[in-house]
Amino acid sequence: MRTTGDVVVVGGGMAAGHLVASMHRRGLAHRLTVLGAEPHPPYERPPLTKDELTGAAGTEPVGTEADLARRLSMYSPAWLAEQGVAVRVGARVIGIDRTRRTVAVDGGEAVSYRHLVLATGSRPVVPPPWAERPGLVHTVHTAADGARLRPLLREGVRLVVVGGGFVGLEVAAAARGRGCPTAVVEAGPRVLGRVCTPVTSAAVARLHEEHGVRVITGTRCVDVAPGEGGAPRVVRLADGTALAADLVVVGLGVRPETGLASAAGLEQDSGTGGIAVDDALRTTRDPLVSAVGDVAAFPRAGYGGRLRLESVGHASASAEHVAARLAGEDPGPYAGQGWVPVFWSDQYHHTLRIAGLSTGYDTTDVGGAPGEGPFTVRCLAGGGLLAVESLDRPRDHSAARRELRAAPVP
Ligand SMILES: Cc1cc2nc3c(=O)[nH]c(=O)nc-3n(C[C@H](O)[C@H](O)[C@H](O)COP(=O)(O)OP(=O)(O)OC[C@H]3O[C@@H](n4cnc5c(N)ncnc54)[C@H](O)[C@@H]3O)c2cc1C
Structure with missing residues (x-):
């Protein structure tokens, strides 16, 4: 069977979910066909180790996998249908034919694309002897x-x-x-x-x-x-x-899910292991294929080498960037001026927030009481701010984001 798609997205995780939102804001969600291997439409992953694991989400018992995915769902199936977004679940893509511009779905279907977005994410690292049992x-x-x-x-x-x-x-x-x-x-x-x-x-x-x-x-x-x-x-x-x-x-961390891309002859970045993309998030060997989210290895001016980030902020920002480009806008380079990566983690009743990337810092400036209460660590290089880590200090985090947004690209 052959199906005709316009913008075909491989992977139905958080980056795909954010792409739906970004295209929807532009009135273009109907152009998307999302092919996701999991049996659920896009859902939020962070609560899996937070409220949903602590029980703070207030759902006792947790219920089935389907119940959990429904609670964390980014969109209801009814809303997706109303917007005309084709989100196909249980649809694992097993091959990409870049000459014919089609992807092969497990089960025999071929889906053609005008533009392909790889949003295959990452998978946890488990040492082989343990994985086998x-x-x-x-x-x-x-x-x-x-x-x-x-x-x-x-x-x-x-x-x-x-x-x-x-x-x-x-x-x-x-x-x-x-x-x-x-x-x-x-x-x-x-x-x-x-x-x-x-x-x-x-x-x-x-x-x-x-x-x-x-x-x-x-x-x-x-x-x-x-x-x-x-x-x-x-x-x-x-x-x-x-x-x-x-x-x-x-x-033990994750590995980017690059098997499909490599088999299709796309470049894998040697430093990060991700799919190599340019500053518009187009794969380096094929401008008709983009990559977003955990799997994308993108350049950052002044960084020297590509970056690969595993965060909701990047899943969302990279999806927004690709949506803008597909809509004919000029979003400028990804990770350019004003781009600030952010991350958060909830542990017990505390929230650790990080703005920026601390790689290469030479000095830290510490405020508050690390180990005893709320604190902030500012990471600097040559006097310039690179990143700010803060525990239970949301205002410091917001201020850091503003400061980093205004800072020149290193
Ligand atoms: C437990 C957990 C907690 C997290 N907590 C935080 C947090 O607190 N803050 C934060 O910023 N980030 C957090 N993250 C990271 C964040 O969730 C990820 O960075 C984000 O989900 C990446 O989105 P993605 O779409 O690139 O990948 P994913 O969300 O992993 O989605 C990729 C999808 O692609 C599918 N796929 C792969 N190959 C194929 C194929 N061949 N065909 C079809 N489908 C395919 C996969 O099955 C998967 O559903 C957390 C992640 C996890 C797992």
């Missing part, structure tokens, strides 16, 4: 993961979280709220080492310790052994420590 470890990336995990976080269930990044720490915070004895194992010298300054890492680690989490840093998890006959799993660390666990959650 279903149920041995959990990840949190999809509604299916969320619906599986939440009922398992019961009082007294011993949890080991492997990886001290945002996802791992949010899971740890949710688990403590549900009465689970929890340990976090981080191979690096500090939690959030890839994304935050040492001041913020130390303050966040302390927050977790105050809530009873055992935070173990500087040693790798080398093995997760299944418990025999109802015995707990054994999580072994490189330093010889063995932790008993009823539940193991892995938060």
Whole structure:
């Protein structure tokens, strides 16, 4: 079967969802055909490790995967139908033919495009020996993961979280709220080492310790052994420590989902692993194909190399940029003057917010009381502001965004 599409989007996650909104604002949503592999239309992912895991969303029990996806849904199916947006769920794209301008959907259908947007996102990293044993470890990336995990976080269930990044720490915070004895194992010298300054890492680690989490840093998890006959799993660390666990959650980061793009001969950025795009988010080898969200590796003036970001802010901004271009507007370069990446994380009753990118900072200016209460860390290079991390200081975050928006591109 062959279907004719106009703007075809591969991937039905958050970037695709924001593209629907951006096209809708321009009266162009009817041009979209979204092909998503998951069995749900676009939904919000951040609550999967926040309110939906802590139970703060007030839905007890969590219900099925479909219930969860419906609660987090960005749009109702009725609204999408009214706008004439074709959002196809359970539609995994298995090939792109750039000569014929078609994509092949698993099941035999071919969909032609005038413009193709790759919004395939990313997938969690799980070391192969663990991935091969279903149920041995959990990840949190999809509604299916969320619906599986939440009922398992019961009082007294011993949890080991492997990886001290945002996802791992949010899971740890949710688990403590549900009465689970929890340990976090981080191979690096500090939690959030890839994304935050040492001041913020130390303050966040302390927050977790105050809530009873055992935070173990500087040693790798080398093995997760299944418990025999109802015995707990054994999580072994490189330093010889063995932790008993009823539940193991892995938060070791994600890899961009680039298989389709690479197979179609599109360039993969060697630095970030994402699909290489230009400053208009067009793939470097084919201007009829764009990439948005987690999977896009885009240039940033003065940065030296491409960037790849995993955040709702970038999913939304990149989708807005592509929509503007498809509507014939001139949005200027993506990540140009006025562009400020933002990120947030909720842990316990605290919110950590980050504006800007701290890579390459040479000085920090710390205000407040890190480790004791709200604080702000300003990251500077040569006296210029690069990024601001703040805990429970929303006004500092807003001010930082304004300041960074006005700062010249480095
Ligand atoms: C648990 C969790 C918590 C998060 N918390 C925050 C937060 O607090 N703040 C923040 O800023 N960001 C957060 N993020 C990150 C944010 O959700 C992502 O950056 C965002 O979802 C990226 O959007 P995307 O569309 O690029 O990818 P995704 O939302 O991952 O969507 C990609 C979609 O493409 C589909 N797909 C892949 N290959 C194919 C194919 N071949 N055919 C069809 N479909 C395909 C996938 O199934 C998936 O549905 C969080 C992410 C997770 C997982």
